[in-house]
Amino acid sequence: MTRVFLVDDHGMFRTGVRAELGGVLDVAGEAGTVAEAVAGVRRTEPDVVLLDVHMPDGGGRAVIEAVHATHPDIRFLALSVSDAAEDVIGVIRAGARGYVTKTISGPDLVDAIRRVAEGDAVFSPRLAGFVLDAFSMRADARVTDPELDLLTAREREVLRLLARGYAYKEIATELFISVKTVETHASNVLRKLQLSNRHELTRWATDRRIV
Amino acid sequence: MTRVFLVDDHGMFRTGVRAELGGVLDVAGEAGTVAEAVAGVRRTEPDVVLLDVHMPDGGGRAVIEAVHATHPDIRFLALSVSDAAEDVIGVIRAGARGYVTKTISGPDLVDAIRRVAEGDAVFSPRLAGFVLDAFSMRADARVTDPELDLLTAREREVLRLLARGYAYKEIATELFISVKTVETHASNVLRKLQLSNRHELTRWATDRRIV
DNA sequence: CACACCATCGGGTACGACCCTGAGCCGACC
DNA sequence: GGTCGGCTCAGGGTCGTACCCGATGGTGTG
Numbered sequence: 001m002t003r004v005f006l007v008d009d010h011g012m013f014r015t016g017v018r019a020e021l022g023g024v025l026d027v028a029g030e031a032g033t034v035a036e037a038v039a040g041v042r043r044t045e046p047d048v049v050l051l052d053v054h055m056p057d058g059g060g061r062a063v064i065e066a067v068h069a070t071h072p073d074i075r076f077l078a079l080s081v082s083d084a085a086e087d088v089i090g091v092i093r094a095g096a097r098g099y100v101t102k103t104i105s106g107p108d109l110v111d112a113i114r115r116v117a118e119g120d121a122v123f124s125p126r127l128a129g130f131v132l133d134a135f136s137m138r139a140d141a142r143v144t145d146p147e148l149d150l151l152t153a154r155e156r157e158v159l160r161l162l163a164r165g166y167a168y169k170e171i172a173t174e175l176f177i178s179v180k181t182v183e184t185h186a187s188n189v190l191r192k193l194q195l196s197n198r199h200e201l202t203r204w205a206t207d208r209r210i211v
Numbered sequence: 212m213t214r215v216f217l218v219d220d221h222g223m224f225r226t227g228v229r230a231e232l233g234g235v236l237d238v239a240g241e242a243g244t245v246a247e248a249v250a251g252v253r254r255t256e257p258d259v260v261l262l263d264v265h266m267p268d269g270g271g272r273a274v275i276e277a278v279h280a281t282h283p284d285i286r287f288l289a290l291s292v293s294d295a296a297e298d299v300i301g302v303i304r305a306g307a308r309g310y311v312t313k314t315i316s317g318p319d320l321v322d323a324i325r326r327v328a329e330g331d332a333v334f335s336p337r338l339a340g341f342v343l344d345a346f347s348m349r350a351d352a353r354v355t356d357p358e359l360d361l362l363t364a365r366e367r368e369v370l371r372l373l374a375r376g377y378a379y380k381e382i383a384t385e386l387f388i389s390v391k392t393v394e395t396h397a398s399n400v401l402r403k404l405q406l407s408n409r410h411e412l413t414r415w416a417t418d419r420r421i422v
Numbered sequence: 423c424a425c426a427c428c429a430t431c432g433g434g435t436a437c438g439a440c441c442c443t444g445a446g447c448c449g450a451c452c
Numbered sequence: 453g454g455t456c457g458g459c460t461c462a463g464g465g466t467c468g469t470a471c472c473c474g475a476t477g478g479t480g481t482g
Contacts, residue, residue, distance in 0.1 A: 097343060121339035128332030131342070132308060152458060165410030168439070180461050187441065197468085198439075199376030202413055365429065378468070391431050398471065408438095408470075 002117045005046040006030035007037040007063060008079070009055045013102075017050065017079075020106035025113060034058055038066045045071065047117045051096070053080035053087050061094040068095050077116045079109075085130040092131055098122035148208075150192045158185040162198055163205035213328045216255060217241035218248040218274060219263040219290070224313075228261065228290075231317035236324060245269055249277045256282065258328040262307070264291035264298050272305040279306050288327045290315075296341040303342055309333035359419075361403045369396040373409055374416030
């Protein structure tokens with residue numbers, strides 16, 4: 001029988017969920033604050049934690065991160081009134097294995113909990129798309145680079161190799177040009193991007209996925 | 212009525228799918244190669260492309276990337292015999308909105324296509340977990356670091372700042388110690404991790420999400 | 423207590439990174 | 453033809469990095 005732990009700052013809601021799940025699932029415990037939740041989950045070690053996203057003291061994310069550090073096998077299912085993309089992505093990034101809204105029916109919730117317990121991921125229909133968007137965003141995001149237009153083709157070439165950690169001498173060999181020329185390009189790149197050294201440049205480039 | 216385009220290098224399989232979907236969905240066209248698929252999809256502009264992952268000439272990913280560049284509104288549902296994590300992640304990263312295995316039943320496939328057409332994401336139960344793992348991997352990956360145990364607390368501190376691109380002088384100010392001490396720590400870090408310069412160190416650290 | 427380990431510094435060296443000035447060559451544009 | 457921008461180099465300088473040597477105190481352990 002799947003053991004589930006309830007976390008929600010509204011006692012009334014916990015009572016309702018407990019009534020819906022009663023008999024079908026084993027409710028190992030419940031909590032109304034982040035601190036109580038972390039302690040309770042660690043003590044009872046349930047299969048699944050049913051977790052409200054919006055709570056004082058950091059919300060569901062804080063609970064996931066704290067518990068996951070000590071009990072990586074415990075799974076989390078987010079349960080929220082919100083269907084905002086940032087809420088979904090945030091809690092999934094923290095480690096939750098699913099996200100359902102509070103409009104869900106009792107039997108569907110039972111099914112979702114069971115599936116999460118078995119290792120599946122469960123989402124309310126509309127919400128899975130948010131995660132996919134965030135996941136495949138990279139390819140689309142790199143288009144918007146106004147500052148990169150300042151660079152010439154050759155400078156972009158040098159930039160790429162610089163960001164990869166190549167030494168000037170290596171870049172020179174790679175591009176069949178003199179070290180001095182590489183220095184010139186590198187200097188121009190740094191000046192145009194308003195950076196002071198190649199370490200900042202490395203971070204600049206990795207932030208924009210140019211590697 | 213949802214218009215769907217079939218892409219699979221096995222004609223027999225396309226016939227089977229077409230038979231299953233016939234009447235319920237509008238099959239706009241079909242193709243057996245990447246080139247045919249790209250041309251056909253661009254011509255017919257369907258709502259959803261049902262796409263085999265494993266095909267000659269780059270597979271489903273090639274089709275998605277080519278079509279997505281010109282028709283970003285067309286949605287893709289991957290259909291494959293494989294349930295390997297790398298296949299799922301690869302095609303999702305390319306931009307597919309769902310992934311189902313070929314063991315799926317006809318009615319379920321129809322339902323999946325309709326949901327993808329409406330903007331939802333659809334996965335065979337086991338497979339959604341792969342995407343979430345890849346998405347939130349960062350937090351788990353840093354656990355397995357045998358080499359990092361070689362470093363002392365102070366060295367780890369310096370490592371963090373080095374990886375962030377701080378100069379020795381800045382690190383010295385930050386930690387209220389001498390530049391010489393920073394040099395010593397940095398040298399020890401490089402030696403213990405068997406790296407030769409701070410660029411390699413930066414990449415080493417970013418690979419392990421220590422920033 | 424001796425010993426190992428760590429953190430803290432210094433001197434000195436070699437090399438790379440970075441900047442500045444200046445210059446020749448070439449193609450595009452007016 | 454003149455001008456401008458980009459690519460290609462050079463000399464010469466400052467500063468950061470990496471590594472060598474050494475030294476001092478504090479810490480914990482056998």
